[in-house]
Amino acid sequence: MVAVLSALGVTAVLGGCGVTGGSDPVTLRLVAADYGDSAGNSSKKYWDALVEAYEKDHPDVRVEVSVYSWTDVDRKVKEMVDADKAPDLAQIGAYADYAKADKLYTASELLSITTQANFLPQLASAGAVKGEQYGMPFASSTRLLFYNKDLFAQAGLQPPKTWAELKAAAAALKADGVKFPYALPLGPEEAQAETMQWLLSGGGGYTDTNAGIYSIDDPENVKTFDWLKSELVGEDLVGPVAPRSLNRADAFEAFTEGDVGMLNGHPTLMKAAEDKGVKFGMVPMPGEDGPTRISMGVADWMMAFKQNGHAEEAGDFLDFVYEDENVLEFSRRYDLLPVTMPVWDVMSEAKEDAHLKPFLEALPTSELYPVGRTSWAAVNAEIKKKIGGAVAYGGDPATVLGELQARASKEETAE
Template identity: 70%
Template sequence: MGRVRVQRQSRSRSPRRTGAIAVVSALGLTAALGGCGLTGESDGVTLKLVAADYGDSEANSSQKYWDKLVKAYEAEHPGVRIDVTVYSWSDVDAKVKEMVDAGKAPDMAQIGAYADYAAEGLLYEADQLLSIPVQADFVAQFADAGQVKSVQYGIPFASSTRLLFYNKTLFDKAGITPPTTWKELAADAEALKAEGVKYPYALPLGPEEAQAETMQWLLSGGGGYTDTTVGSYSIDSAENVATFNWLKNDLVGKGLTGPVAPGELNRADAFSAFAAGDVGMLNGHPSLMQMAAKKGVKFGMVPMPGVEGPSKVSMGVADWMMAFKKNGHADQVGEFLDFVYDKQNVLDFSRRYDLLPVTNSASTVMTAAKQDADLKPFLEQLPLSELYPVGQTSWAAVSADIKKRIGGTVAAGGSPSAVLGRLQTAATRAESAE
């Protein structure tokens, strides 16, 4: 990946904000920031940012987004270089971990989880970096999810919810309507299979993003990864076991999920198959709209079906920005991140990749703008959504274990209760080590 040079001037950061100030700020107070941060000349500082790629081709790689953003920053801020490296989602988390383990942590990382690094004392707190107006602008749901023991380390970067996508052409040919219950989903899948559809329902439980497909199904079955009362893992709950028994027996076992075993089907491949017209139904996030439209696929979107009706809870996902303390430069990092979270920059990123904004100011604009009308169904799901338990420092390890094992629940000869039980045992052990 190329290096992007950005020049800027240093300025004093505000001191660490207290919870009381943040509350007042959220109610609309704006104030001048005190100069208790780093001061002095910032020439010669290089900030390294490692980021994930949200594009589906070189033409719309996230590298192009960052190149444009830092070029605009450079025009007004001489003095600092920003070295941006973009990796695919399949690699970026592991790349950052390798850098950290080698004692070469980047200044900033935009990846999928933050809490394990926070637990090791490696990250700056958000209020050591960001100005008060920027902090106050985050959607509360995401700001809360960025906390470990009531301190925010994870800075939300992008978000999405999930809806059930269906191919209108294939549905019309089969004479069926979008499902609202699991029973209807299975019946629709049977009708699609009878019409020769390659993937009646695409079930990506492969290692790329199996934790997402899993969570959406768990929520629709009345369960989830954690007990909402006490917050502990409940992966092998009766509701979750029942959900995967249904998937194994009523969907996978009846040949309704296509020629690739769910445990070997990755999300990206499932999306590509949908865009190619080979999938009848699958869970998708907003970026799938752009992929499908480019290929001329006529699609519709409905809430995820549940046992007796549409699921009352949707899955929400937030990706995270974080800043490592190893190299210092809190002042320079904070000023750059203030720019990253400027309303227009958040809008530009969200619109470029059909993702939901993490700030209130950008959300307000997108909710009202005609050009963003296609995202409204996803925005409407956001208040009803549940996020991964990202505030638990064990989540990164638990998520990795789910990606590796969950496909076995629906494999021939597999046992949902046994696989979920092993996942629960490992999760409990990881949780107790927090």
């Protein structure tokens, strides 16, 4: 999931938009996630302005927007669906289970051909279940290796390009007394992200994209975690907190305090570090023989439920949501990456988006979680629970990855 901070539960009832042409307005209910870190920049303000602009030209549809924190939003939607009160639209973290249960409209039933064609191809593909797109990407991000420029300068280091250089840099940082030479967050909060970035850097991943199956215990992945266990964790280069107990949020906070030499991060870490006066650089994740060509990508999803039968109205509103100026406004407001090619082109060239350029460059070739598989939710939870044990004292990467593969295969069979 893309990073979020605030915890609001505010419902805004906004009036008058539509495509029906009838006298009785249709009401669309949208549940959305909050990307802000305070009431002042809550996503509620974004949706308020967007709906107000839409309603001026569409007097026959009302749009009710409820904004919740990421802690609550997926649960809220599930509760609504379970109670047979599904919203018309939901902007949340996962769609596959609802698609499998035949509760969603397809993108082609909703969107104009232009809107569909504008999505970045790998994001549109990640929104598909068995070749049919149900999840419409709404926000995205990629991961890069962040490094503390001051700590690197003090140690006479250049940013690493290979695993060997990363290890050497971590050893030098440790010798200088850096608390976390390389922060390796494999705790339960977001272990699946750190894991995937490392698997990609070793030439592997969660799935074999050609065969379309899980490949968690493939030799490349075992080799990657063997290296992590022996060369980083085993050499005491990851800091005082065991990776299985270190969460992403805690690693990020330590970086903003100047206690981390290197870690994988996404765009929101930039502002947090800048606010604390930490000077940082960003480079592609080092690989075994050179910089990783494929970064990990993440997307959050928009979906439309069929229960209320408002495909025409929902589709017209979504065409507006995905207009270039609206995608650009949202992306810039929250330092997120755009999900459409026209806006990616704009941001890749604009001076005001220069700070996002490394992430933007990584997006077109990024690889996303296998979110189109209904099995992914269970596999994801199992990775968070177990992967830290692969690098723990006495742990065995091949055994842990094998157990994860067995669980993934079992869940896949049950789909």
